[in-house]
Amino acid sequence: MTPNDLLRQESTSPWTFFKWTWALLLLAVEVQAYDNASITDVDLRFGRRAYNPEIARRQNARNCIPKPGDASHQPQRRGLFDLFGLDGRSEAGELEVVKKRDEVDGYYDANANGTKFLWSLEDVHAGESFFDEMAFFSYRDPTEGHVNYVNESEARRKRLIYTEPDGTVIMRADQETHLPHGAYRDSVRIETKKNYTGGLFVLDMKKAPWGCAVWPAFWSTNARWPCDGEIDILEGVHDAQHNQVTWHTAPGCHLDASAEFTGDPVVSSIENHPPVNGTIDCDSDVNGNAGCGIYEWSRSSYGPFFEEQGGGIIAMKWDENGIAVWSFFRNAIPKDLANETPETDTWGPPSAVLMPSRCDLGWYFKEHVIIFDITFCGVWAGVTYTDTQCPGTCETRMMDPANFVNATWAINYLKIYRKVPVFASIISGNSGTKSSTATMAWGASLLSLALGFITIM
Ligand SMILES: *[C@@H]1O[C@H](CO)[C@@H](O)[C@H](O)[C@H]1NC(C)=O
Ligand SMILES: *[C@@H]1O[C@H](CO)[C@@H](O)[C@H](O)[C@H]1NC(C)=O
Ligand SMILES: *[C@@H]1O[C@H](CO)[C@@H](O)[C@H](O)[C@H]1NC(C)=O
Ligand SMILES: *[C@@H]1O[C@H](CO)[C@@H](O)[C@H](O)[C@H]1NC(C)=O
Ligand SMILES: *[C@@H]1O[C@H](CO)[C@@H](O)[C@H](O)[C@H]1NC(C)=O
Ligand SMILES: *[C@@H]1O[C@H](CO)[C@@H](O)[C@H](O)[C@H]1NC(C)=O
Numbered sequence: 001m002t003p004n005d006l007l008r009q010e011s012t013s014p015w016t017f018f019k020w021t022w023a024l025l026l027l028a029v030e031v032q033a034y035d036n037a038s039i040t041d042v043d044l045r046f047g048r049r050a051y052n053p054e055i056a057r058r059q060n061a062r063n064c065i066p067k068p069g070d071a072s073h074q075p076q077r078r079g080l081f082d083l084f085g086l087d088g089r090s091e092a093g094e095l096e097v098v099k100k101r102d103e104v105d106g107y108y109d110a111n112a113n114g115t116k117f118l119w120s121l122e123d124v125h126a127g128e129s130f131f132d133e134m135a136f137f138s139y140r141d142p143t144e145g146h147v148n149y150v151n152e153s154e155a156r157r158k159r160l161i162y163t164e165p166d167g168t169v170i171m172r173a174d175q176e177t178h179l180p181h182g183a184y185r186d187s188v189r190i191e192t193k194k195n196y197t198g199g200l201f202v203l204d205m206k207k208a209p210w211g212c213a214v215w216p217a218f219w220s221t222n223a224r225w226p227c228d229g230e231i232d233i234l235e236g237v238h239d240a241q242h243n244q245v246t247w248h249t250a251p252g253c254h255l256d257a258s259a260e261f262t263g264d265p266v267v268s269s270i271e272n273h274p275p276v277n278g279t280i281d282c283d284s285d286v287n288g289n290a291g292c293g294i295y296e297w298s299r300s301s302y303g304p305f306f307e308e309q310g311g312g313i314i315a316m317k318w319d320e321n322g323i324a325v326w327s328f329f330r331n332a333i334p335k336d337l338a339n340e341t342p343e344t345d346t347w348g349p350p351s352a353v354l355m356p357s358r359c360d361l362g363w364y365f366k367e368h369v370i371i372f373d374i375t376f377c378g379v380w381a382g383v384t385y386t387d388t389q390c391p392g393t394c395e396t397r398m399m400d401p402a403n404f405v406n407a408t409w410a411i412n413y414l415k416i417y418r419k420v421p422v423f424a425s426i427i428s429g430n431s432g433t434k435s436s437t438a439t440m441a442w443g444a445s446l447l448s449l450a451l452g453f454i455t456i457m
Helices: 002-011 014-037 053-058 071-076 090-105 152-157 267-271 302-306 378-382 431-456
Strands: 117-126 134-136 145-149 161-163 169-172 186-188 187-194 200-205 213-219 232-237 243-246 255-256 279-281 292-295 311-321 320-329 351-353 369-376 409-423
Touching: 014 255, 152 161, 152 200, 169 369, 200 232, 213 378, 232 311, 232 320, 255 292, 255 409, 292 351, 369 378, 369 409
Parallel strands: 145 186
Antiparallel strands: 117 409, 134 187, 161 169, 169 409, 187 369, 200 311, 200 409, 213 232, 213 369, 232 243, 243 292, 255 279, 311 320, 320 351
């Protein structure tokens, strides 16, 4: 009997036909049950921030490509050089910038291993043009907020977005409409049209939204949530006073709670899923999608006290050394940051950081758009309402527009910097070294390209 005969015999057997039909049927039922399971309350309890409802329905960490290390998935892996823009494509072009700055002063930042680099300003969102490169999200809120996200023309018409004469950008909830019990309030959710893999993201605010029933966030993710990760940079609910920084990922990424940061790991992430060897699981499929979070230490990092200080800057640095968040009150903003020559290595320990030691950052975080939103009640602010000093219920709180006077983003700017490596000791003020500088840069670029290529292979 040849293998072909075997095949023929198998395929013509009625029993085989029955077996296959039954298996397919079971599979169909399972797929459906699985689909339904991915949108249960359990999954949504703590701030799932999926991109839109359709995607929230389909996506689940279990659908993500397994983490690197699985040999069968190696071809999907992208090289670190590629991911962090270190592939040598533009370094030669940056040399002039590097050189000019070097002539003025040494505005270098440093990697964990002491090698130097620069932050080059890539995008500025501010003033009248703030919304030019932003897309408006007007779907149903995937976090089940009692909110109507309006489109740009509606937002302008209802003055939910506008720019003040001094250039301050306002983005706010409807603060004028009385609503019947159970009705949803108009608000805004926007995201950058462009996506970023790594960078330094600097948000300067006069105010961030707060108040009972209010749940704002400044965060990043993309349409492949949770496979490409989520970074919640500024987020809170109700009368909170501590900002919460949180990461949500596919399985296999952990927060090293023993890393150096000034905040406190979020206890709710730990309750049902205690730290193993000092790490907290960031997997969006465990612990009700609590993610791995850190509360900022300062009680003025969110809400009324943040506002009273005149607001300040929150900065998120995302590179191969970690994803770190710092916040600075208005009168404590470092000069280098104000001067657009940030040197994060001089800022001291961050409020929160996700280190690469327990999470392959290049794998779990890619191509994020930057998002601002203000939602109400829903899977975080709704279920925690009764734990606060807030009056009544979240639904009754929604009715009076006066309750939303502080649900406002007042933004000076959002600046995004790109990391530019500096190739050791090739920078010098004298023109005699210029050509050798360029040659070495090209050499390094080619080497980077080759290494990137090898990694992709
Ligand atoms: C999944 O949900 C759909 C619609 O809500 C329902 O028709 C279907 O029976 C559910 N499937 C299972 C297996 O529970
Ligand atoms: C130092 O770290 C950077 C990444 O942060 C890396 O690109 C560079 O190759 C490292 N240099 C040395 C000498 O280890
Ligand atoms: C914006 O929303 C309003 C109200 O829902 C709708 O009438 C209008 O057509 C929308 N505009 C665009 C450009 O989608
Ligand atoms: C990010 O932007 C690039 C370039 O526009 C685009 O090709 C890519 O699909 C975007 N990624 C995501 C996740 O949207
Ligand atoms: C915790 O760390 C110890 C020592 O490194 C190791 O033997 C153990 O397997 C780890 N436990 C888990 C659950 O990873
Ligand atoms: C809004 O902020 C002001 C100033 O901090 C405060 O007095 C007021 O109670 C706040 N209102 C609401 C509804 O949160």
